[in-house]
Structure formats: structure tokens, C-alpha cells
Amino acid sequence: MQNSSSVVDFEQKSSTCTAGPAFPFLDLKAQFASIRDEVTARVLSVLNSQQFILGPEVESFEKEIAAWNSSQSAVACASGSDALLLTLMALEIGPGDEVITTPFSFVATVGCIARLGAKPVFVDIDPDTFNLHPVRLEGAITSATRAILPVHLFGCPVDLDPILKVASANSIPVVEDAAQAIGARSHDRAVGNFGAMGCFSFFPSKNLGCAGDGGLVVTNDQILADRLRILRSHGSRKRYSYELVGMNSRLDALQAAILRVKLPHLNKWTEARRRNAENYAALFSEFGLGNEVRISKAPEHAYHVFNQFTIRTPNRDALRSHLSACGIPTQIYYPSPLHLQPAFAYLGHRPGDYPESERACQEALSLPIYPELPSEQQVGVVRAIAQFFGR
Secondary structure (H helix, E strand, O other): OOOOHHHHHHHHHHOOOOOOOOOOOOOHHHHHHHHHHHHHHHHHHHHHHHHOOOOOOOOHHHHHHHHHOOHHHHHEEHHHHHHHHHHHHOOOOOOEEEEEEEOOOOOOOHHHHHOOEEEEEEEOOOOOOOOEHHHHHHHHHOOOOOEOEEEHHHOOOOOOOHHHHHHHHHHOOEEEEOOOOOOEEEEOEEEEEEEEEEEEOOOOOOOOOOOOOEEEEEEOOOHHHHHHHHHHHEEEEEOOEOOOOOOOOOHHHHHHHHHHHHHHHHHHHHHHHHHHHHHHHHHHHHOOOOOOEOOOOOOEEEEEOOOOOOEEEOHHHHHHHHHHHHHOOOOOOOOOHHHHHHOHHHOOOOOOOOHHHHHHHHEEEEOOOOOOOHHHHHHHHHHHHHHHHHO
């Protein structure tokens, strides 16, 4: 156990690190090296065709990923943020409406609500999963609630059964923010298929990433799928005829081509992330860090895909400084909850309104977990954490 000296005292005493040479938090070059020839050939094919906006490459990708995710329809768009916005537009969310979501997420989750003039209504998180706590949901519903937007954060699927039960009882659609959770399953069902629509991001750091921005909406409702396709293309089904006020949010054919190469590898990459998570758990146990650090754990219902491997400790900031000195990269997701961000100050929230989210912002620290991460580097990471705590 940690001795009576403070963490600061220990850091002052510690002058060496045992983690080994510095390495990246996410090594995209290692992944690209394994598929370079496939990607190059597919990209050259698109360049030779000179068809860059929607077209057969995007249509093929939509069909392939819909089948992969066991969804009836997939509608590709320009980013994960746009995917969220398009879903709320498809549901005709607007001024006077309320959308329930979590304050512990990336800003796009709440930004899409605010951009439509609707009011974000927050529900605090479960400290074990970082996800919206279903038990707290019912108390947030009002006569103005028009949608519920849970987030499968860090790749850990929300237990949607109790959320859907409340939503169904109140005739409220559920939109899943699965930006970080492609391939995740709850009760052996792929995320994105529980609610009215599910949103994914293909930002390069995601488990399935393109060479820039990209996004996708899946749905099992053909009316919504048709509406999404119209909305992503200026509200138009045919040229110069506009049925709705839409937006320009079309996935480029070049990005679709890259994603089509990557998709068949995704299951393998996901299993590598899960093995790395298991390895971390074993190492934390081996070094006896159970009292100092809480590690990511998947609930029984969940197939966690570990877009991030996130630990918790009250000594987070000091630990991060120590790891940085050891050449170990980390990330903080997220340093401030959304209800306390200046952009949403108009909502009138104060510190203490959502204590679990606020505590997570003070304690959460994400460690490298990309598929190609060598096991010896994981050993170095945990050894350095153990060193920090005097192990």
C-alpha cells in the first residue's frame, strides 16, 4: 500500500522512470502499414473514376456496413457530429423541445441539440461505466421531452433496456450516440439498433477511422432512412428540387473507399483492443493497484470495444505528470463537464448539479490501447503507475 508520504513527496524522491522509450498514444502508422497496398489501390480507383461525391463507392460502403452491423439501412455523412445533427433534424427537433443526454461526453452530443434551438436536459452518469444512469432518467422527462440521446462512451455500451422501457412508456424516440462504439454490443445486439437511429463517427482516432472526417447513421426505419438521405443533401431528392431545409453533409467517395478496405479488418482490431484491456487488468492486479486505481470494466450485458481504456484515481493530474516524465502518453476525456462549459452557461447550471460527471472529469485518465500496442509497453505503463504509488 502507499506509504504515509504524499504523492508530491514521492514524485520529488523519484528521479527515474522504468517505462522504456517514449511511444505514441495512438499509432495510426502501424495500422496503415498493414493495409497500405489495399488502401492505395482503392484510392487510385476512385481517382481514376473521378466520382468523388456520393456515388457507387459510398453506396457500396453503406450496404456493407449496414449488413456488418445488422442494420436495415445506413446513411453516410460528413462527420459524426453531422450524424447526430441529422438524426435530430429527421425527428423535427426544434425550439421549445427538450432532449435528454449526458453532461460527460464530447461537445457534439450537446451541440447538435443546441444548434436546433432545443434545450439539452442532463442526466448524471453511472460512475462505473461513465454512461448515462438509467435510474436517473425518468425524473428528467417533462411534457417537452422529444428525444433521449444516450452515449456509448469509450466503447462501453449503455444498458438500453431500462432506457427504452421508460422511453416507450412516454412515446419518446431514442437516438444512440455510438460515435466511439462501433462494433459494441449489448445483450448480444449491435449498438445503433436499439433506438430510432444510431450515430457513428469515422474520425481517424475511432476504432474504424477514415483519412479525415466521416460519419454514419444506421436505422431500421425506412422512412427515417429516406428522410436522412434527403436532409444530408440540401434537402433534395432530385437536382434543384428541395423538399426540406437540409444541409451539405455527404461522405466523400475517397473516405468511403478507405473505410471499405478497413471494415473487414475491424473485428480483428477490436479483439486486439479487448486483449489489451484484459492485459491491463491483469497487470494492475499483478502490481497490486486495486486500491489506488479503478480500471475500466464492462458490465455483464456489454461487449466493450475499448475506443479508450480509462482509469480513475483522485491523484489523476499528478499521475499524468509522472507518466509524461516517463515518456508515457495519456489523454483526459474530458477535463470539464458540458453543463459547466461557457457555451452552455445559458442553461444556468452550477458546480455540484451533476456530481458524478464532475468527479469523472477530475479523476478519469485514458491510457494507450490501440490494437498494435506491444505488450511490453503496457507493462511499462503499469510499472510506471505502480512506481508513482510507491509499489
